[in-house]
Amino acid sequence: MILTVGATAHFGRETVEALAATGAKVRALSRTPENAGLPAGVDVVRGDLTDAASLRRALDGVATIFLVLPYGMDPRALLAEAVDAGVGRVVFLSSGAVVDGADAQPDVIAAYHAGVERAAVASGLEWTFLRLLFPAVNTLSFAMQLKDSDVVRAPYAGAAASVIHERDVADAAAAVLTGDGHSGRIHDVTGPASLTQAEQVRILGEVLGRLLVFEELDDAPVREQMSRFLDAPFVNALFDLMAATVGRPAQVNDTVEQLTGRPARTYAEWVADHRADFA
Numbered sequence: 660m661i662l663t664v665g666a667t668a669h670f671g672r673e674t675v676e677a678l679a680a681t682g683a684k685v686r687a688l689s690r691t692p693e694n695a696g697l698p699a700g701v702d703v704v705r706g707d708l709t710d711a712a713s714l715r716r717a718l719d720g721v722a723t724i725f726l727v728l729p730y731g732m733d734p735r736a737l738l739a740e741a742v743d744a745g746v747g748r749v750v751f752l753s754s755g756a757v758v759d760g761a762d763a764q765p766d767v768i769a770a771y772h773a774g775v776e777r778a779a780v781a782s783g784l785e786w787t788f789l790r791l792l793f794p795a796v797n798t799l800s801f802a803m804q805l806k807d808s809d810v811v812r813a814p815y816a817g818a819a820a821s822v823i824h825e826r827d828v829a830d831a832a833a834a835v836l837t838g839d840g841h842s843g844r845i846h847d848v849t850g851p852a853s854l855t856q857a858e859q860v861r862i863l864g865e866v867l868g869r870l871l872v873f874e875e876l877d878d879a880p881v882r883e884q885m886s887r888f889l890d891a892p893f894v895n896a897l898f899d900l901m902a903a904t905v906g907r908p909a910q911v912n913d914t915v916e917q918l919t920g921r922p923a924r925t926y927a928e929w930v931a932d933h934r935a936d937f938a
């Protein structure tokens with residue numbers, strides 16, 4: 660049995676669906692199973708990462724955990740319960756921001772994910788880390804602006820990312836979760852091409868049949884505005900990560916193909932799959 664944590668948001672949901680399609684036995688953790696909307700056959704159980712007793716019930720009979728954590732959540736209670744329950748392996752959806760071997764991680768996003776990775780290693784469970792950096796779903800942030808105009812206003816037109824389709828993340832995760840030989844390995848997953856934000860908006864327009872324009876904003880006021888409703892160190896880490904990629908093509912690899920046997924989906928395919936979100 661594979662237990663997926665974070666099963667009702669982007670990456671966990673897609674992974675549960677990919678696993679269910681393979682016929683694997685899948686359980687999904689949710690605080691509100693009645694709203695989960697996951698495929699028939701998936702065992703959706705009520706559980707909360709802050710409630711150890713609920714985790715004990717959810718872990719009964721589980722061999723492997725797919726761990727997708729809301730940012731900032733401490734995984735140690737879950738990992739301790741998992742060891743007690745006889746779970747063998749944890750696969751953690753981590754971040755490409757983590758710098759291996761660094762004395763200090765460069766920002767809070769890297770530090771958080773490096774901390775979870777350390778906790779997974781220290782738990783004694785077999786572990787695998789799937790690291791990604793800029794998922795294509797982050798560009799859903801353009802959708803709100805495109806409701807009433809053809810202009811995306813944001814900082815860093817030249818910030819480059821190898822944006823990855825969440826279904827490729829899910830297919831790669833499913834391959835790792837159902838396959839052998841991944842213990843103690845770190846898989847960096849990327850999309851198939853490095854694209855600047857301006858290029859992403861151009862492709863968005865091409866697929867949607869609209870002439871879209873990227874208008875670059877100064878970053879300072881946008882950081883300030885976003886920090887009013889999101890954690891300021893998190894916002895700064897995100898913006899610093901993007902700033903660091905301006906003028907530097909993003910790393911592209913074939914890990915998705917190596918794991919799934921199929922090349923990673925393009926950004927154009929992602930837009931086509933999300934047409935309704937930009938309607």
Ligand SMILES: NC(=O)c1ccc[n+]([C@@H]2O[C@H](COP(=O)([O-])OP(=O)(O)OC[C@H]3O[C@@H](n4cnc5c(N)ncnc54)[C@H](OP(=O)(O)O)[C@@H]3O)[C@@H](O)[C@H]2O)c1
Pocket residue numbers: 664665666667668669670671688689690691706707708709727728729730731752753754755791792793794797
């Ligand atoms: N976006 C990026 O740029 C990026 C890049 C690299 C890595 N990642 C990784 O992806 C993660 C985000 O994934 P996401 O967007 O799919 O999820 P998310 O929106 O951050 O988290 C929501 C999920 O967490 C579950 N959850 C929240 N609090 C919980 C609790 N107390 N107990 C149990 N479950 C709880 C929710 O389940 P219920 O509501 O059903 O309980 C839901 O499935 C990040 O934290 C990061 O680790 C993201």
